[in-house]
């Protein structure tokens with residue numbers, strides 16, 4: 001499924017973030033930027049050790065939930081990886097919605113700064129961090145769609161969703177939003 005917002009196309013696909021080429025590949029990282037499981041592990045495995053080495057050299061103290069940092073992409077089919085840190089779900093009244101939106105907004109603004117035209121994003125916080133899937137999908141789709149509509153200079157933002165269930169939740173969110 002896809003939908004045009006302003007000059008940017010928002011695309012939903014089922015797949016693996018390490019296998020879909022883009023100027024910039026989005027990662028769902030932790031605040032220590034230390035690697036871990038899920039999409040983060042897949043990205044470090046496929047990209048190779050230079051990504052963690054760059055994170056240690058340039059971001060030794062990590063980055064808080066709601067923000068993102070960029071590195072090179074190693075062997076991945078991209079120029080950069082954006083390591084976006086979503087919130088751990090703690091019931092929803094600890095600032096989680098603003099932090100999740102912030103992680104996406106940071107990823108988009110760094111992509112724009114770097115001159116990326118195409119960006120992929122995973123379902124940040126919707127795995128190990130336990131964010132309820134439909135709420136996570138609504139925030140993800142709404143934040144990206146509003147940014148594109150407001151003129152974010154990206155041609156295409158693709159959510160790469162790892163399971164049929166995740167894709168279905170994002171499709172519901174996109175259908176409701178547009």
Ligand code: AR6
Pocket residue numbers: 015016017018028029030035036037038039040041042086122123124125126127128129130160161162163166
């Ligand atoms: N490609 C795309 N999506 C994937 C892939 C993949 N290869 N593998 C998993 N997903 P998660 P979080 C989906 O747990 O919730 C890590 O340990 C997954 O099914 O990767 O933000 C980090 O180091 C889910 O829909 O990220 C952090 O410590 C989505 O990606 C912590 O987990 C996000 O799940 C971050 O937790």
